[in-house]
Amino acid sequence: MSQPPVFDAGFARQFEELLRWRRDVRRFKRDPVPAELIETLLTQTKLSPSVGHAQPWRWIPVAEPARRAAVQESFSRCNADALASYDGERAALYARLKLEGLREAPVQFAVFSDHGTARGHGLGTTTMPEMLDYSVVAAITQFWLSARVHGLGVGWVSILDPREITRALDVPAQWKLVAYLCVGWPEEDCDRPELVRAGWETGG
């Protein structure tokens, strides 16, 4: 064990800036992202907390055109259904939102929770089995912040049918889809959520 680090007031201020400038990004440049940077970020995710130290996260890169097309089709269907559920002004506003960067983001991941893992020996999941999925969300949250440290944007797309994504990616039956992530260089940096700027929801 090395010496515990001390985080001073300067670091605390910068850390708060990091939280303030992390965005859910939907507008990406098409410039490639160095593979080593993605590797560094994925290695860092192993530092995330997980129930029983089970590390149930499974990061599946989605790069093949056929697989990306399947994801885009699932989004189109689910987004059309979602739009149909709104009326009037709210529907018009929804129709104007850009909710994903599936066509532009150079790096994409489907992130699963492995319900079949033996790691962790079930510790902490008996009364709250959802803890496995929550561990995956914690890792994604840390990945999101780590990416922003390096200027990379992440967008979490949930307007998808998990069954369609799981089928398209041909993963083990015990893996549950937790997130679909778009990763790349953002077109712009901003300290306000896009849904606030677009008038969908208030800030604060």
Added chain:
Amino acid sequence: MSQPPVFDAGFARQFEELLRWRRDVRRFKRDPVPAELIETLLTQTKLSPSVGHAQPWRWIPVAEPARRAAVQESFSRCNADALASYDGERAALYARLKLEGLREAPVQFAVFSDHGTARGHGLGTTTMPEMLDYSVVAAITQFWLSARVHGLGVGWVSILDPREITRALDVPAQWKLVAYLCVGWPEEDCDRPELVRAGWETGG
């Protein structure tokens, strides 16, 4: 909008140190935590990502002795059941683990996901309703890191019956328990998970 921050290599290194030294803490000093620090951390959680910008997290401080006793009783019952599910060496190992700091941690929160919130207008939750709970987990993860920046430890206790905790805290019926958190000054700092040091699970 102010100027976007630039995070240099020095910050990136310190940020990785933060990830490396964040622990799930079960051994707390009983020293009080300044209320202003907790307030600062809770204010920062509003910078967390949430589906539809719904901000569905509800942080309920648990301080009254009767409520803390109800949580401790729930843990004792659930932990005895968990112990009974293991055999031989694994059971002996489980029995030796310290899995919570419910008696020592000066600050404790039950964190709920408000399934009844109107915020977000349902955006992003139609096909994946669990996104509301995941948003709460993201906020907890950021809180955990923010706390560690200030030297504070956080322990997530999931060996509890969510129905018992929800009943003891008398919260609205549409709130779902996501986490019970112990917060305080850790007895020690370490860069290795306690479950790895105790031999429950391997590192990496």
